[in-house]
Amino acid sequence: MSSVSPPVITRFAPSPSGHLHIGGARTALFCWAYAKARGGHFLLRLEDTDQARSSEASAKAILEDLAWLGIDWDEGPEIEFKGRTVGGDPRSVAPFAQSERLDIYNKHIDQLIGEGKAYYAFDTAEELAAKRNAAQREKKQYRYDRAAMQIPEAERAERVANGEPHVVRLRMPDDEGVSVKDEVLGDVSFAPGELDDFIIRKMDGYPTYHFAVVVDDALMGVTHVLRGQEHLNNTPRHVALQKALGFDTPVYAHMPLIFNDKGAKMSKRERDTTVKEIFKRRSVEEVYAELPEGVIGIEELADWAGDKKAQLEGETIDRLAEALGILLPEVSVEDFRKAGYLPEVITNFISLLGWTPSKQDGADREKFDMDFLAKDFDIARIGKSNARFDRAKLMAFNTDVITQLPADEFVERFAGYCRDYEPAIVEKLSEKAFRVLALAVQPQCKTFFDAARRCVFAVTPASEIVYEEKAVKKNLTRNDAAGLGVLRDFRGVLADHDDWSTEPLSKLVADYCEKNEIGMGMVAQPIRVAVTGTPVSPPIGETLAALGKEETLDRIDRCVVECQRLLAAGV
RNA sequence: GGCCCCAUCGUCUAGUCAGGUCUAGGACAUCAGGUUUUCAUCCUGAAGACCGGGGUUCGAAUCCCCGUGGGGUCACCA
Numbered sequence: 001m002s003s004v005s006p007p008v009i010t011r012f013a014p015s016p017s018g019h020l021h022i023g024g025a026r027t028a029l030f031c032w033a034y035a036k037a038r039g040g041h042f043l044l045r046l047e048d049t050d051q052a053r054s055s056e057a058s059a060k061a062i063l064e065d066l067a068w069l070g071i072d073w074d075e076g077p078e079i080e081f082k083g084r085t086v087g088g089d090p091r092s093v094a095p096f097a098q099s100e101r102l103d104i105y106n107k108h109i110d111q112l113i114g115e116g117k118a119y120y121a122f123d124t125a126e127e128l129a130a131k132r133n134a135a136q137r138e139k140k141q142y143r144y145d146r147a148a149m150q151i152p153e154a155e156r157a158e159r160v161a162n163g164e165p166h167v168v169r170l171r172m173p174d175d176e177g178v179s180v181k182d183e184v185l186g187d188v189s190f191a192p193g194e195l196d197d198f199i200i201r202k203m204d205g206y207p208t209y210h211f212a213v214v215v216d217d218a219l220m221g222v223t224h225v226l227r228g229q230e231h232l233n234n235t236p237r238h239v240a241l242q243k244a245l246g247f248d249t250p251v252y253a254h255m256p257l258i259f260n261d262k263g264a265k266m267s268k269r270e271r272d273t274t275v276k277e278i279f280k281r282r283s284v285e286e287v288y289a290e291l292p293e294g295v296i297g298i299e300e301l302a303d304w305a306g307d308k309k310a311q312l313e314g315e316t317i318d319r320l321a322e323a324l325g326i327l328l329p330e331v332s333v334e335d336f337r338k339a340g341y342l343p344e345v346i347t348n349f350i351s352l353l354g355w356t357p358s359k360q361d362g363a364d365r366e367k368f369d370m371d372f373l374a375k376d377f378d379i380a381r382i383g384k385s386n387a388r389f390d391r392a393k394l395m396a397f398n399t400d401v402i403t404q405l406p407a408d409e410f411v412e413r414f415a416g417y418c419r420d421y422e423p424a425i426v427e428k429l430s431e432k433a434f435r436v437l438a439l440a441v442q443p444q445c446k447t448f449f450d451a452a453r454r455c456v457f458a459v460t461p462a463s464e465i466v467y468e469e470k471a472v473k474k475n476l477t478r479n480d481a482a483g484l485g486v487l488r489d490f491r492g493v494l495a496d497h498d499d500w501s502t503e504p505l506s507k508l509v510a511d512y513c514e515k516n517e518i519g520m521g522m523v524a525q526p527i528r529v530a531v532t533g534t535p536v537s538p539p540i541g542e543t544l545a546a547l548g549k550e551e552t553l554d555r556i557d558r559c560v561v562e563c564q565r566l567l568a569a570g571v
Numbered sequence: 572g573g574c575c576c577c578a579u580c581g582u583c584u585a586g587u588c589a590g591g592u593c594u595a596g597g598a599c600a601u602c603a604g605g606u607u608u609u610c611a612u613c614c615u616g617a618a619g620a621c622c623g624g625g626g627u628u629c630g631a632a633u634c635c636c637c638g639u640g641g642g643g644u645c646a647c648c649a
Contacts, residue, residue: 013649014649015648015649017648017649047649049648049649050648050649052648053648053649123647124647125646125647128646128647129646132646136572139572139573140572140573141572141573141574141645142645167647185575185576185577188575188576189575190574190575191574194573194574194575198646199646199647201647202647203647204647206647208646208647208648208649209648209649210649212649213649228643229575229576229577229642229643230642230643230644231643231644231649232575232576232643232644233574233575233576233643233644233645234644234649254576256576256577256642257642257643259642261582263641263642264641264642264643265642265643349583352583352584352598353583354583356583356584356585359585363596363597364584364585364596364597364598365597366583366584366597366598367598380588383577383584384576384577384578385576385577385578385641385642386576386577386641386642386643387582387583387584388582388583389582389583390582390583390599390600392582392599392600393582393583393598393599393600394599395599396598396599396600397598397599399611399612403611403612441611443611443612443613444610444611444612445611445612446611446612450611454610454611475609506608509608510608513608519608520608520609521608521609522608523608524608524609525608525609528608528609529609534609534610535609535610536609536610536611537609537610538609538610539608539609540608540609
């Protein structure tokens with residue numbers, strides 16, 4: 001019994017293809033929290049052994065997504081994010097990108113081959129696919145038939161020496177099952193013969209995921225592997241590899257999956273299929289005709305629409321959905337960020353998917369921050385069953401937090417959001433007007449996106465205001481144009497008023513109502529419709545204050561003209 | 572289909588390991604009232620679950636078995 005247990009090292013090892021998936025974010029969060037709770041380190045590694053799919057841009061995006069969420073890694077690639085540096089190599093285990101570790105993998109592979117625990121194989125992908133299909137047709141389980149082992153060893157070595165393309169396979173023991181000890185699920189055993197001689201080095205010379213992950217975890221001193229349950233069936237392979245290489249087996253903890261509302265694993269593909277559903281009702285030509293130039297070519301659109309498995313690039317699918325007015329389900333961290341959620345709410349919410357915090361004085365708790373998570377997280381409280389991602393609950397959490405943000409903080413963070421996603425709002429408004437509007441909108445909004453929507457009226461040019469017919473009728477032209485009468489009368493009051501700040505303006509409306517013995521709605525609504533075109537806006541004082549006197553009067557005049565036009569037309 | 576995992580309100584879950592205090596608690600959603608110059612909030616209340624069947628036991632949401640249902644995975648992707 002060792003009295004000194006090694007420090008906990010957890011790791012998150014995304015493959016840099018696309019943005020960070022929300023499920024990946026939760027995995028990272030739990031790894032981070034566990035390391036923190038145990039006084040250890042959280043390490044980040046890039047699994048970029050798929051040359052075709054990996055990209056630098058994606059690696060950068062994923063790192064930023066994590067940093068944005070506040071999931072900082074103690075070890076791994078260094079980046080600057082909002083003035084802080086994340087990453088580093090305090091234990092000298094770099095490099096952290098697998099593509100830079102090829103020599104290391106090859107050294108271990110040579111060792112396995114030398115020991116007869118791995119062997120070269122020359123089957124082509126086509127040959128293997130044919131065998132796999134044949135097995136499937138006969139309803140048999142496909143396993144690699146060790147065809148390569150029929151070739152004399154000396155000949156295999158010679159063919160490799162001659163530069164013939166080949167892979168390397170691990171030779172699985174024939175009569176040993178593998179038992180996996182899992183901290184969440186308990187012991188899981190796999191019978192001998194379940195696993196075949198899987199590939200550990202691809203023809204391009206890169207290791208497969210299974211091999212790289214085992215070597216790196218061992219060499220980087222990873223003690224605890226927390227990952228999604230979809231990896232459970234991979235674990236016996238990894239354990240077999242550890243045995244062959246003489247490595248210790250880390251502690252495994254497989255976490256339940258995150259489901260979408262259809263009850264299947266949440267995936268990036270959902271966004272694709274959501275848009276694709278439109279073709280059940282409409283033809284490719286119809287849809288194409290509706291698209292602005294440059295979104296997608298007709299041929300590409302047709303190919304994609306006609307192929308169930310085809311997937312569009314992330315950017316293209318976003319633009320397509322926007323053009324068609326389709327709301328996409330958020331799947332990646334970037335989606336949620338763009339949708340205006342707070343990072344601290346996202347981490348709070350996803351931590352509740354498959355995990356529960358300890359109780360406080362016997363009571364349940366579900367609102368907490370990263371500091372709490374860093375203290376309270378424990379593998380013992382990870383659940384076993386899959387969790388559905390409920391966006392309504394996320395939205396409710398976000399509403400709670402965003403409406404309670406201190407005023408200055410809200411203004412600053414909302415401005416940051418606008419700079420990234422709604423630049424017109426920060427650019428066209430004065431700092432003062434932005435603040436007035438932002439704070440007016442704060443108690444009403446659920447997300448920054450929602451807040452931004454409530455602000456756009458102020459930066460829409462007066463000439464582009466669209467008057468909602470229903471709202472105009474209800475509040476202005478109906479009942480012998482009573483609302484219009486009030487509006488014209490009140491315009492005179494406004495014209496004589498000079499202090500264009502919130503309080504005096506609200507009071508002006510209130511006093512007018514009292515004097516004329518009418519309800520607030522009778523005055524505020526006609527004005528609201530006049531200056532925004534819609535029956536919804538921030539409280540009337542703030543709405544007018546944000547617009548300024550000149551703009552307010554101009555918009556009222558335009559609306560009066562519009563109403564007269566409608567009345568004359570008998571609408 | 573083979574293998575593997577899972578199973579408490581519509582959803583996330585507490586309770587399950589150490590069976591009784593559970594006429595099963597909380598949160599989100601829903602519904603009904605109320606507050607509010609619009610929208611959104613906010614307040615009060617209501618309804619709502621132990622997948623089925625066998626065991627074990629004085630006693631089972633909790634332990635065991637079978638069934639059913641759901642999911643994951645079966646690549647030179649990770």
